[in-house]
Amino acid sequence: MPVASPTDTKSELLEAAERLFAEHGIARSSLRAITREAGANVASVNYHFGSKEGLVKAVFAHRLEPLNRERLALLDRCLESAKGDPDLKCVLRALIGPALQMMRDREPGHKCFAQIMGRAFADPEERVRSILLDEFREVRERFTAVLAVILPQLSPEELFWRFHFMIGAMAHTAAGSFFVTRHSAGVVDPSEVEGMTLKLVNFLAAAMSAPATRSPRKTKKRKK
Amino acid sequence: MPVASPTDTKSELLEAAERLFAEHGIARSSLRAITREAGANVASVNYHFGSKEGLVKAVFAHRLEPLNRERLALLDRCLESAKGDPDLKCVLRALIGPALQMMRDREPGHKCFAQIMGRAFADPEERVRSILLDEFREVRERFTAVLAVILPQLSPEELFWRFHFMIGAMAHTAAGSFFVTRHSAGVVDPSEVEGMTLKLVNFLAAAMSAPATRSPRKTKKRKK
DNA sequence: GTCTATAGGTGGATAGAC
DNA sequence: GTCTATCCACCTATAGAC
Numbered sequence: 001m002p003v004a005s006p007t008d009t010k011s012e013l014l015e016a017a018e019r020l021f022a023e024h025g026i027a028r029s030s031l032r033a034i035t036r037e038a039g040a041n042v043a044s045v046n047y048h049f050g051s052k053e054g055l056v057k058a059v060f061a062h063r064l065e066p067l068n069r070e071r072l073a074l075l076d077r078c079l080e081s082a083k084g085d086p087d088l089k090c091v092l093r094a095l096i097g098p099a100l101q102m103m104r105d106r107e108p109g110h111k112c113f114a115q116i117m118g119r120a121f122a123d124p125e126e127r128v129r130s131i132l133l134d135e136f137r138e139v140r141e142r143f144t145a146v147l148a149v150i151l152p153q154l155s156p157e158e159l160f161w162r163f164h165f166m167i168g169a170m171a172h173t174a175a176g177s178f179f180v181t182r183h184s185a186g187v188v189d190p191s192e193v194e195g196m197t198l199k200l201v202n203f204l205a206a207a208m209s210a211p212a213t214r215s216p217r218k219t220k221k222r223k224k
Numbered sequence: 225m226p227v228a229s230p231t232d233t234k235s236e237l238l239e240a241a242e243r244l245f246a247e248h249g250i251a252r253s254s255l256r257a258i259t260r261e262a263g264a265n266v267a268s269v270n271y272h273f274g275s276k277e278g279l280v281k282a283v284f285a286h287r288l289e290p291l292n293r294e295r296l297a298l299l300d301r302c303l304e305s306a307k308g309d310p311d312l313k314c315v316l317r318a319l320i321g322p323a324l325q326m327m328r329d330r331e332p333g334h335k336c337f338a339q340i341m342g343r344a345f346a347d348p349e350e351r352v353r354s355i356l357l358d359e360f361r362e363v364r365e366r367f368t369a370v371l372a373v374i375l376p377q378l379s380p381e382e383l384f385w386r387f388h389f390m391i392g393a394m395a396h397t398a399a400g401s402f403f404v405t406r407h408s409a410g411v412v413d414p415s416e417v418e419g420m421t422l423k424l425v426n427f428l429a430a431a432m433s434a435p436a437t438r439s440p441r442k443t444k445k446r447k448k
Numbered sequence: 449g450t451c452t453a454t455a456g457g458t459g460g461a462t463a464g465a466c
Numbered sequence: 467g468t469c470t471a472t473c474c475a476c477c478t479a480t481a482g483a484c
Binding site: 030031032042043045046051052 | 458459460461462
């Protein structure tokens with residue numbers, strides 16, 4: 001037999017779920033709506049994925065594994081091409097570029113998944129969080145280790161917080177906030193992903209390179 | 225008659241809702257759970273707030289109005305104390321400080337609301353978004369105008385994106401991401417709000433001051 | 449203002465025919 | 467593998483007694 005048809009029910013369900021999760025959120029996308037969107041039967045999700053949770057995990061795994069593999073591959077290329085002295089912007093682009101690129105890709109579902117992922121960082125539902133946490137662990141550890149070498153002036157605590165702030169900016173941007181479409185007043189083009197990525201990398205490179213924060217030793221020091 | 229008791233049913237409902245919204249999210253907090261938490265009756269929400277949506281709006285209005293008033297007051301103080309030449313960090317602290325301070329305040333509910341607000345920026349539910357959008361509009365316009373004066377080298381487009389990235393970092397931090405508690409490995413103390421605020425302001429001041437991003441004119445230029 | 453009881457709807461999951 | 471029919475838990479909202 002040939003390879004499985006790319007439009008079989010299981011794939012249709014994955015793509016339909018991705019679209020609806022992006023539009024309405026995971027919790028508010030019912031199995032009935034998903035199966036209707038996929039042109040399949042209500043029982044098909046339980047047949048193919050065991051439960052709604054199984055479907056959610058499948059959607060994340062399907063996109064996050066290639067995404068994180070690409071991040072790590074790009075990081076390796078940064079390390080190779082500049083032996084012992086990796087470039088900060090190269091590393092940041094390896095972390096951020098692949099995620100934002102998903103907002104652009106033509107393949108159906110990709111643009112949507114960037115939104116799902118961006119929102120998942122803020123999702124209060126334990127199961128969604130733990131999926132992202134597991135998938136992201138290796139990426140986090142490897143990038144943190146490299147950044148510690150590039151930015152030796154930062155204490156582990158300060159590096160931790162800067163990484164945290166960086167994730168926030170990235171997630172908010174990947175989520176494609178409503179603010180962009182409603183507040184932009186014609187001044188920006190959210191579909192111009194490459195320019196957006198350049199601006200975010202530029203923004204974060206300056207932020208990560210900032211001098212270490214002085215400890216707030218109650219000395220009431222004046223800034224400026 | 226004296227002033228209304230501070231522990232009347234309406235206030236109890238507001239505080240109970242805030243706690244549960246922070247812990248489980250708005251959509252997953254049922255009126256049954258909220259009224260049980262408040263020690264009130266299931267019908268009390270509809271009596272006092274008309275509907276669940278009315279309760280949600282009341283929770284947001286109750287916290288966001290004072291929060292945004294404080295932001296604007298602090299911004300005015302930045303402008304006064306340095307006539308014609310406001311300090312960037314002072315302005316950033318006016319925007320960010322009051323929000324992060326909510327994570328610390330002893331008054332019950334405040335810490336929780338920082339989480340709700342942080343997540344609301346990524347919430348796919350239209351009604352939640354529009355509440356935040358309306359409440360945030362004036363703050364956004366005034367801060368953007370002041371930042372345009374402090375950072376004249378930025379085009380409106382670049383300023384727009386930098387403001388966007390900044391909101392992401394702030395919201396993610398205020399939401400008190402699970403990453404902090406699970407990945408910190410004893411290296412940070414999330415309850416140390418003042419140090420966290422200093423670090424975020426320092427991080428963002430460097431980011432906002434970064435040189436304007438070069439336009440990606442297909443010239444395949446090498447960085448570094 | 450507060451309560452009980454219930455209406456009216458939607459959710460995930462499954463049994464069993466085909 | 468796919469479908470229909472159905473179960474049961476849970477939701478918001480309201481009617482009406484107190």
